[in-house]
Amino acid sequence: MPLPADLETPCLILHRDRLERNIKAMADRFREIGVPLRPHLKTAKSIDVARICAEHGADRWTVSTLREAEYFAAHGLTDILYAVSIIPSKLDRVSALNRKGVDVAVCLDTLETARALASATIDGPPLRVFLEIDVDRHRTGLRPDEARLIEIAQTVHDADRLQLFGVMAHGGESYSANSLAKIEAMAEQERSTTVAAADAIREAGIPRPIVSVGSTPTAQLGRSFDGVSEVRAGVYMFQDVFQANLGVTTLDDMAVSVLASVISHAPHLNRLILDAGGLALSKDRSCATQENDCGYGFLADEDGKVIPNLTMEGVSQEHGYVTTRDGQEIDFTRFPIGSRLQVLANHACMTAAAHDTYHVVDGQGVNLGEWRRINGWNTYNK
Amino acid sequence: MPLPADLETPCLILHRDRLERNIKAMADRFREIGVPLRPHLKTAKSIDVARICAEHGADRWTVSTLREAEYFAAHGLTDILYAVSIIPSKLDRVSALNRKGVDVAVCLDTLETARALASATIDGPPLRVFLEIDVDRHRTGLRPDEARLIEIAQTVHDADRLQLFGVMAHGGESYSANSLAKIEAMAEQERSTTVAAADAIREAGIPRPIVSVGSTPTAQLGRSFDGVSEVRAGVYMFQDVFQANLGVTTLDDMAVSVLASVISHAPHLNRLILDAGGLALSKDRSCATQENDCGYGFLADEDGKVIPNLTMEGVSQEHGYVTTRDGQEIDFTRFPIGSRLQVLANHACMTAAAHDTYHVVDGQGVNLGEWRRINGWNTYNK
Numbered sequence: 037m038p039l040p041a042d043l044e045t046p047c048l049i050l051h052r053d054r055l056e057r058n059i060k061a062m063a064d065r066f067r068e069i070g071v072p073l074r075p076h077l078k079t080a081k082s083i084d085v086a087r088i089c090a091e092h093g094a095d096r097w098t099v100s101t102l103r104e105a106e107y108f109a110a111h112g113l114t115d116i117l118y119a120v121s122i123i124p125s126k127l128d129r130v131s132a133l134n135r136k137g138v139d140v141a142v143c144l145d146t147l148e149t150a151r152a153l154a155s156a157t158i159d160g161p162p163l164r165v166f167l168e169i170d171v172d173r174h175r176t177g178l179r180p181d182e183a184r185l186i187e188i189a190q191t192v193h194d195a196d197r198l199q200l201f202g203v204m205a206h207g208g209e210s211y212s213a214n215s216l217a218k219i220e221a222m223a224e225q226e227r228s229t230t231v232a233a234a235d236a237i238r239e240a241g242i243p244r245p246i247v248s249v250g251s252t253p254t255a256q257l258g259r260s261f262d263g264v265s266e267v268r269a270g271v272y273m274f275q276d277v278f279q280a281n282l283g284v285t286t287l288d289d290m291a292v293s294v295l296a297s298v299i300s301h302a303p304h305l306n307r308l309i310l311d312a313g314g315l316a317l318s319k320d321r322s323c324a325t326q327e328n329d330c331g332y333g334f335l336a337d338e339d340g341k342v343i344p345n346l347t348m349e350g351v352s353q354e355h356g357y358v359t360t361r362d363g364q365e366i367d368f369t370r371f372p373i374g375s376r377l378q379v380l381a382n383h384a385c386m387t388a389a390a391h392d393t394y395h396v397v398d399g400q401g402v403n404l405g406e407w408r409r410i411n412g413w414n415t416y417n418k
Numbered sequence: 419m420p421l422p423a424d425l426e427t428p429c430l431i432l433h434r435d436r437l438e439r440n441i442k443a444m445a446d447r448f449r450e451i452g453v454p455l456r457p458h459l460k461t462a463k464s465i466d467v468a469r470i471c472a473e474h475g476a477d478r479w480t481v482s483t484l485r486e487a488e489y490f491a492a493h494g495l496t497d498i499l500y501a502v503s504i505i506p507s508k509l510d511r512v513s514a515l516n517r518k519g520v521d522v523a524v525c526l527d528t529l530e531t532a533r534a535l536a537s538a539t540i541d542g543p544p545l546r547v548f549l550e551i552d553v554d555r556h557r558t559g560l561r562p563d564e565a566r567l568i569e570i571a572q573t574v575h576d577a578d579r580l581q582l583f584g585v586m587a588h589g590g591e592s593y594s595a596n597s598l599a600k601i602e603a604m605a606e607q608e609r610s611t612t613v614a615a616a617d618a619i620r621e622a623g624i625p626r627p628i629v630s631v632g633s634t635p636t637a638q639l640g641r642s643f644d645g646v647s648e649v650r651a652g653v654y655m656f657q658d659v660f661q662a663n664l665g666v667t668t669l670d671d672m673a674v675s676v677l678a679s680v681i682s683h684a685p686h687l688n689r690l691i692l693d694a695g696g697l698a699l700s701k702d703r704s705c706a707t708q709e710n711d712c713g714y715g716f717l718a719d720e721d722g723k724v725i726p727n728l729t730m731e732g733v734s735q736e737h738g739y740v741t742t743r744d745g746q747e748i749d750f751t752r753f754p755i756g757s758r759l760q761v762l763a764n765h766a767c768m769t770a771a772a773h774d775t776y777h778v779v780d781g782q783g784v785n786l787g788e789w790r791r792i793n794g795w796n797t798y799n800k
């Protein structure tokens with residue numbers, strides 16, 4: 037069914053049935069495995085989406101900014117892991133939430149930060165601390181066999197106002213995998229390395245912390261979660277072209293798209309011009325190294341049917357350039373000026389962040405209204 | 419001087435003295451050349467910045483979204499060119515402004531759009547129309563020698579409610595130049611091609627439209643503006659690494675930066691981790707094809723002094739990975755946890771759009787307050 041006619045383009049569409057299907061599939065998987073999910077809200081940044089996760093059993097959360105923590109706490113969520121390394125100057129915002137009973141946990145991976153937190157004034161209950169583990173040299177974190185892991189764990193454990201709560205890892209290198217077998221192997225590496233870190237801490241005579249791991253690919257394809265206490269993932273709610281190219285989802289599962297209008301035809305360049313460019317889509321080119329590179333996105337019609345031979349070959353700030361993948365001439369009569377296409381984005385986290393609002397539709401394209409997103413970093417004031 | 423201590427990172431810094439210097443330099447140049455500037459507000463998206471342009475003589479404007487047009491009109495600006503191809507469904511928003519006397523002009527480059535506008539109900543004064551000319555196969559537009567240019571010009575000219583006002587071009591391929599001589603040549607190509615289009619229209623017996631051209635590189639380096647009626651440019655107000663690598667500015671002229679905190683050290687990866695990642699910086703990699711590629715940005719200290727050996731080698735959503743350009747080991751004691759760096763972004767338009775607010779500082783780092791940005795696309799309601 038066509039999408040609501042009165043939407044101003046470009047805008048972000050959220051397909052509610054696909055969203056719920058994706059959320060339910062992951063929730064069901066981990067209910068069966070018997071490990072709780074701690075959904076990562078960095079992709080959705082929306083209380084309405086979090087509520088659907090809660091309806092499917094989620095009761096703990098991950099965020100990527102303190103603004104998200106403040107926003108979700110204002111809407112009643114508790115037990116929130118702020119999964120980006122804390123620094124002392126950000127403690128006040130955490131403490132302000134914890135005094136209200138939100139129970140925000142933080143993460144760190146340097147002795148300098150551990151010492152600073154150990155000597156900081158932290159009121160309210162003891163602050164739960166996760167140590168970040170580097171499982172694949174992707175981002176940051178401590179290797180399980182290095183001496184400073186134990187030194188940091190001991191520093192946190194010994195501090196009156198801190199609780200050594202967990203070790204956590206994000207197997208981000210799974211994003212570089214070129215086969216499902218490779219992702220499975222990375223999931224196992226993520227699991228075993230993080231469990232090893234927890235074991236090393238226990239062997240040093242410190243109470244064993246919980247084990248938190250996750251990324252959408254490793255959560256979807258991991259075979260064993262032995263020793264894992266909880267799994268974090270976020271993109272799975274929406275999915276995107278990158279995940280589809282990895283093979284962990286399909287283009288028909290994508291819950292977000294950017295609705296764009298055809299604003300010009302450039303027959304001499306064999307191009308349709310859309311009003312969604314680098315700002316509305318992001319300039320994410322993660323797919324560049326994937327076999328099924330689609331430039332800046334695949335295209336679907338208003339009914340959601342993918343048009344496999346079209347690709348977004350380039351973007352300027354407010355222009356998107358669509359051409360054919362095989363060089364065939366575009367039939368411009370199929371795409372008159374003012375007709376609309378859905379752009380399936382490479383990377384849902386980046387594309388969604390260009391928009392303040394989701395325009396939510398059901399499976400029949402009926403408008404269900406707008407849901408707000410909480411972008412940015414500054415303190416949230418309701 | 420260090421920047422204000424109480425800023426929450428990551429955040430967007432606007433150095434007011436540099437901004438004014440950049441605006442003044444371009445205004446002075448075109449006052450001397452004798453061609454009016456029509457500043458493009460797509461980069462700044464701020465009435466406070468537009469006011470500085472006005473103080474230096476600007477009295478006409480370019481925007482890239484109707485939301486910008488509505489916002490700037492609400493703050494008193496008139497004579498605004500919406501420089502992205504219009505489509506009929508967007509006419510209502512244009513007419514609503516023009517009924518209030520804002521005088522928004524539109525652009526198009528297809529016969530289909532020209533005919534649709536010719537038969538549309540347009541109240542208020544006749545709608546000023548620019549025809550977009552393709553000077554370098556960069557984006558869209560009509561070639562000056564093609565028959566449909568005249569057909570479209572005639573259609574617009576003949577329509578009661580339309581005024582064929584101008585031809586316009588954006589020499590965007592100047593962004594791909596690898597020498598100043600190449601940019602100069604592209605400026606001349608932009609000028610001569612657009613003038614040729616205006617001449618072709620006159621030769622067909624239609625009143626000659628005005629000639630509007632521009633991009634920051636061609637505006638800064640063009641030698642002749644003969645036959646040009648006005649020049650559009652926007653990035654020059656802020657400048658960025660891309661423009662510096664082109665050679666049209668220097669890193670010391672950059673008026674915006676992202677202030678970020680060091681949140682972790684990863685000595686085993688020779689990395690500083692900052693709290694500014696892909697969302698705070700954008701994933702723009704325009705510099706990738708330039709000789710002086712800097713990954714996702716160069717780094718400067720709080721005083722604005724560039725640290726030439728550091729580069730942002732990678733980003734995740736909320737993490738930025740800084741390493742040395744020559745492989746030398748980072749002296750981590752120079753960058754303790756919580757210390758702050760300024761990231762000089764590749765592409766000011768993309769980076770600024772990740773933020774709602776400028777934190778404005780003077781040359782001594784004194785906080786001058788916050789200026790709002792007008793991101794997004796939906797209708798602006800004051």
